[in-house]
Each structure stands twice: as structure tokens, then as C-alpha cells.
Amino acid sequence: xxxxxxxxxxxxxxFDLLHPGHVHLIHEANSLGDVTAVIGxxxxxxxxxxxxxxxxxxxxxxxxxxxxxxxxxxxxFSTTDFSKIIKEIKPDIILMGPDQQPxxxxxxEFVQRAGAQCEIRRLxxxxxxxxxxxxxxxxxxxxxxx
Amino acid sequence: xxxxxxxxxxxxxxFDLLHPGHVHLIHEANSLGDVTAVIGxxxxxxxxxxxxxxxxxxxxxxxxxxxxxxxxxxxxFSTTDFSKIIKEIKPDIILMGPDQQPxxxxxxEFVQRAGAQCEIRRLxxxxxxxxxxxxxxxxxxxxxxx
Numbered sequence: 028x029x030x031x032x033x034x035x036x037x038x039x040x041x042f043d044l045l046h047p048g049h050v051h052l053i054h055e056a057n058s059l060g061d062v063t064a065v066i067g068x069x070x071x072x073x074x075x076x077x078x079x080x081x082x083x084x085x086x087x088x089x090x091x092x093x094x095x096x097x098x099x100x101x102x103x104f105s106t107t108d109f110s111k112i113i114k115e116i117k118p119d120i121i122l123m124g125p126d127q128q129p130x131x132x133x134x135x136e137f138v139q140r141a142g143a144q145c146e147i148r149r150l151x152x153x154x155x156x157x158x159x160x161x162x163x164x165x166x167x168x169x170x171x172x173x
Numbered sequence: 174x175x176x177x178x179x180x181x182x183x184x185x186x187x188f189d190l191l192h193p194g195h196v197h198l199i200h201e202a203n204s205l206g207d208v209t210a211v212i213g214x215x216x217x218x219x220x221x222x223x224x225x226x227x228x229x230x231x232x233x234x235x236x237x238x239x240x241x242x243x244x245x246x247x248x249x250f251s252t253t254d255f256s257k258i259i260k261e262i263k264p265d266i267i268l269m270g271p272d273q274q275p276x277x278x279x280x281x282e283f284v285q286r287a288g289a290q291c292e293i294r295r296l297x298x299x300x301x302x303x304x305x306x307x308x309x310x311x312x313x314x315x316x317x318x319x
Contacts, residue, residue, distance in 0.1 A: 044311075045191055047232060050239045081315055086193060086303045093196045093241050157232045165190075169227055169315050 034060030037118035039104065040127065041072050042091045043080040044162045048124065050094065051154040056122045057096035059148075063116050064091050065103035075107065075128075081162075110140040123149045180206030183264035185250065186273065187218050188237045189226040190308045194270065196240065197300040202268045203242035205294075209262050210237050211249035221253065221274075227308075256286040269295045 036056045042049060042064065056062040066088050073079045080087065084102050092100035103112045109129075113121075121134060129137075131147050138145045159165050182202045188195060188210065202208040212234050219225045226233065230248050238246035249258045255275075259267075267280060275283075277293050284291045305311050 045236065047235055050236065053239075081305075081311060083304055086305060089193055089303065090191065090196065093199075095239050095241050157235065158229055159227075159232060165227060166315060169312060 034119035035117060036060040036062050036120045036122055037065060037113075037116050038062060038122050039065040039067070039109070039112070040124070041067050041076075041080055041162070042087050043072075043082050044165050045090055045094070046160050046162065046165060047154050047157040048160040049091075052122065052124055052150060053094055053096040055150060056120075059120050059122065061098040062096055063099040063101065063118070064097055065101055065112055065116065066091065068102055068105045071105050071107070081166075108140075109134065109137040113137055113141040113143050113145065117143065118145050120146045120148055123147070125150045125153050180265035181263060182206040182208050182266045182268055183211060183259075183262050184208060184268050185211040185213070185255070185258070186270070187213050187222075187226055187308070188233050189218075189228050190311050191236055191240070192306050192308065192311060193300050193303040194306040195237075198268065198270055198296060199240055199242040201296060202266075205266050205268065207244040208242055209245040209247065209264070210243055211247055211258055211262065212237065214248055214251045217251050217253070227312075254286075255280065255283040259283055259287040259289050259291065263289065264291050266292045266294055269293070271296045271299050 036059045038052055038056050053062060066084060067075070069079055069084045082090070088100050088102050091097060103115070123134070131149060134147050138147065154160055159168060182205045184198055184202050199208060212230060213221070215225055215230045228236070234246050234248050237243060269280070277295060280293050284293065300306055305314060
């Protein structure tokens, strides 16, 4: 009897200062299949957010690949066009965070441009049982205290 | 045939902003046995370091228990006396970071006070192939940039 092939689930992001929101996304992704995390390069993060990430890309990759539930982690997107990385990873599912860019419609365009068959899903809500569930929240706490 | 019982390896620390030094310590600990991470309470961290940790204790526990190579994570020490937690965890090995407090001699005193049989080991060197391998380094970068 052949083993069951798990689906390929792609998540993408900066994964700068890791927090429970990242872990929650990974848990959900891992419940759907084998998770590949695609990490934005330092250059694209700076372009998208107007400032460089705190943690350099190689270190961000090392940290995320050492979280439970991650199968692969790649420094993978260097433009705002996700179609190239979708072609490479060939995910069955792309799972996005509740308020993550781009929109589902925009991501659907990238999937079509890649000529891929892929379901786009989005977490319904942020994790709520911890106090610092965003990189911004952690930075605020560091800069201004409680 | 009975399974091989792995040794219990204890690591202890604040585990505030996670970095490759933590991951390196966990990898080494996991190569020696099943890893229990013991996390300092917010109160003891504040007492030891003169300031509260950035990340609250429950969140620190959640993050570390989601790193690969961790079997258990407990919020475990609330005094500078480790003998109580050594009695509870009953580690075969305590693995410490290269420049982590207390000294081996002091830790040996705690082991004896706990009436425990336990080997104390220490990593020889810090991980060197990443740029931000301490919480202090990450905080400096956040506050002052490159």
C-alpha cells in the first residue's frame, strides 16, 4: 500500500521577530499538509514596508525552519509578484494570515498567472490568548515599555 | 525488546527574543537526550537582569515549546536557587550556554543540594554564522539600527 501524499501548503511572510501569530499560522497550515514557508528578502521587505527587517533574511530562514510544523523554509520572494514562487513551490493550498497582504483576489491573479491549480485560504481570526502577537506590538513594547 | 530510554536534558533561561543561539543550544541538547526547557518567571528575570523581559512568561513558554527539538517547556524557576527545579525535573544532564550564569561550580552546588545525580555540561562556543545571536544584539539593532 502506498503512503498517503500530503498536500503542499505554502505560507509567505517576513517572519521577522517571531510571535504566537506565526506559530498559530504554522499549526493551521500543518493541519492541512506539509508546510513550506516562503520568506521575503531583505530588499523586498524594505520596499514593501518602507524599512528593513530587524533580522537579516538568512537568520529569519534559520529561525522559521526550526519551528515545529515547518517542512521547508526558503528565501523566496524578491518582488511583489508571487506568480514566480507559486510556479516553483507548486502549492496545493496557500494559507494566509487574517490581515495579510495581498488580498485573496490579488493572490488568485498570481495563481492564474502562474498557470497553477491552487486553493487560497485565509485564517479567520488572529490568535487572542497572548499579548504580543505582532512584530509591531513587540517593537512598541521594546521602544516604549508597557 | 524495550525501547531505549533517552536521557533527560535540562536547559534553562529567559528565552526572551528567540535567536540562533537558542536554537543552537536546543540542537546540542537534543543530540544528548529529551530536552526540557525551564523558563525564568517574569519576576525572577526582572530581579536578575534589572528589567522585565520583553515577552511575558506564558508567551515565552509557548514560543520555545514550538521550537523543534523541545520535548517539554515549563515556567520553572522563580528564585536564583536551581535546586528545587532540579529536584522536579530530575535531569541526567544540564546543558548550559557558553556564557550563561550561574557558573558550573555554582550549578554543581545546586545539584548537590537537590540530592541529584546529574552531569553539568557547557557549550564551548557561541554560534558564529549569524549576525544577531543575542537578545541584547537584537535590542541594539532595534534601538539604533545597523
